[in-house]
Amino acid sequence: MSQPVTFLGRAEALIGTHEADAVDHGVRNFLELREKSVEELPALEGLRDRARAIRLHALRHLDRLLAHFADQLQAAGGHVHWAADAADARQIASDILDRTESRRVVKSKSMVSEEIELNAHLEALGLDVTETDLGEFIAQLAGDTPSHIIAPVLHMTREDIGALFADKLGVPYTDDPFQLNRIARAHLREVFLRADAGISGVNMAVAESGSIVLVTNEGNGRLITTAPRVHIALMGMERIVSRWEDAAVVLETLARSATGQRLSVYTNVITGPRREDDPDGPEEVHVIIIDNGRTRILAGETAEILACIRCGACLNACPVFRTAGGHAYGSVYSGPFGSIVTPGLHGMDPWWDLPFASTLCGACEEVCPVRIQIPKMLLQLRQQAASEGRLPGWLQTGIVRYARTTVDPSRWARAKRWAFRLTGLIATGGWIRRMPGPGRGWTSSRDLPRPAKESFNEWWRTNRGS
C-alpha cells in the first residue's frame, strides 16, 4: 500500500507525474476501442440487460449456487475449499502446495490474489512464484503493484521496461515492444513448462456444471492450467452464474467492455482435473472460495457492487481515475468500483475517503456492462461516513451549517450579503483566484466567480415584480 493515508495525499503525489499521464493516455485508447465495439452491435444494450439480470439473480441465490457448484466440481474430481478471510485463503493455498510438494509456482493475473496478498506469503515460505501475465510479470520484476486491473503496467513506458529487462533478466537493452515481448516469451516459456503448480483467479464459475471460466488474451491462463500437476483457483464468492449459457452472455459483455474485443482470445472452461485418458491438464484442481468481507457487502446497501464482472470500463471512463491513476486509490481495487468495494471489504477505516474521490458525473454507470448504480452507492457511502463522524471538522460543521442556511430564506439572504462583502476582500475583476483555508484546493486549478451583489429574486422584485 502507498505511503500517504488519504486519497488526496496519494493523488496529489501522483497528479502531473509521468505515471498519471501514461495512465490517462492508455485509458483513452481503451475508451475508443470500447466505443467502436459498442457502435458495431446495437444489441449490446440488450446484452447488458441480460448480463445484469444474470448477475443479480446469482447474487440473490448465492448460497444455493455455491453449494451446487461445490457438489458438481467434486463430482468432476475437483476439490473445493472455503476461506472466511485472507489469512484462511493463504493458509489453504500454501497447505495444498506443501502437500503436493510444489516449489515452482506460476500465476496468471488474479485480483483476489493481490487482495489476499498471496505472493508475499508464498515467497516467505521459500516458494518460487512467477507472475506470467506480461504486465504482471513486468510489475513483479519492478517490485511494483499493478495500476489498472486490465493493464497492470499502464503507468510504465517502453524505456522503463527495457531498462528493467536489461537489469533483471540480463539481456541487451531494447525499447522495442516486439523485442521485449519475445524476451518475455522465451524467459517465461521455460518457467511454465517446469512449474509444479499454477495459481489463477476465476472470472466466472458455472454452478450447474462445477466449471470455472478463465479469460486471458496472452494464453498464460491456459498454460498454467495445462502444464503443471496442480491447479489452484482463487475465487471471490460472488463470481458465479447459474448456467453455461449465462456465462456466455456475461463473457461477451466482459470482453467488449474491457478492451473492445468481441471475445477475449482464450475463454478457458475448466471442469475438474485431467480425466484418465487426457493427454494433458492438471492431476489436481482446487478451487478456494473466498469471503473476506463479501458477506458484509452482501448484507448491506452496496450489495449490488458484487454484480461487478471486473471489466475495468468504469476506471477508463472516470475523470478522477484518469487524472490521478490507479495507485492513488491505495488499494488493489481502484477507480469507481474500487471506491465501493474497498471500504466494503476492509471497512470504512481508513478507506472512508474513497467514495469522495468522484465527481458523481455518472460516466461509470453509463459504461458499466451490468449497469451497476455506482454514483448512488458512492453517495450512500458518503452519507455513512458523515453519519459516523469521519469527515474533517470544518467539512462536517460546514455542511451542517450550509444545510441549515439554505432552508431558511432570511438566513440565506443574510449569508449572501456576507459572502458578497467578504469576497470583496479577495476577488479581482469579479473572480476569486485564490481562496484561503480549505477552499484553497478548489481554486488551485480554477477560478471562482464572486457572488452577485443582487440575487435574481431581488432583481425580479425590483424590475418585474408588481
Add this chain to the structure above:
Amino acid sequence: MDRDSFLTRVGRASLTSQLPDPASLSADLPELPPADLLILFRTRSQTVNAVVHGPVTRHGVPRAVTGIATGHDASSFMAWDELPAPGVPSALQAVGMERVDHLVPSERRVDHNLGYRDVGVGITGAEAALAESGSVVLVHGEGRPRMASLAPDVHIALVELDRLDRTLAHWARKNPTLITETANLVVVTGPSRTGDIEQQLNLGVHGPRHVHIVMIK
C-alpha cells in the same frame, strides 16, 4: 472454515441484502442463414488476425494444411488423433515434417512438458466456429491435447461449415451439457495477444502467433 458455516453466513447475508430488481430480459440476436454466417465469420476472423482458408473439400484438406505449414517453415507438428478430414498427418510427414507424439503424462511431468517446447505447428479439429467473434471452439480429451493449440507458434484449426454458429451464447444454449463432458474446453479468438507494453499490439505472447482456420465443405 467449513462448508456449512460458510454457506449459512452467505445465506444470512442474502436476507438483508438490498439488491435492485433487474430489468426485463431482451431477446438474443437473431439466427443468421449459413451464407451470412460464413461472410461474418471471415470478416471477424480477419479483425482478430486469424486467417480463414477454404471452404475446401474433405480431400483437399491435407494439401491446404501442408501449404500453410510449409509457408511458416515449420519442421515439426503435433496433431489431434481424430480430425474432421483424413490424411493430414501423413501428408505433413511426406513433406519431411517430424510428428511430435502426445502421450498421457507420466511421473516425469516436466520431461513430458518440455517435449512440446519446440513444436512448430499444432493441428486441431473444432467443435464449432462462432461467426460474430471469429472464434473456434476446441473440446479437449483423449487424443485431443490442449497443448496443440497452445505450445506451437502456428495453430491450424479444421472446422466443418455446418458447425458455424452466431455467438458463444447461441452455441452454449444449444450445447448446455458439453462442458460437463470434458475437463477442458476453450474458445480461441485469434492468435495470443497483449497490449501491455504501451498498448502496442503484440501477437504470440505465450500462445501461437499465427492462427489459421481451414473451413471444410
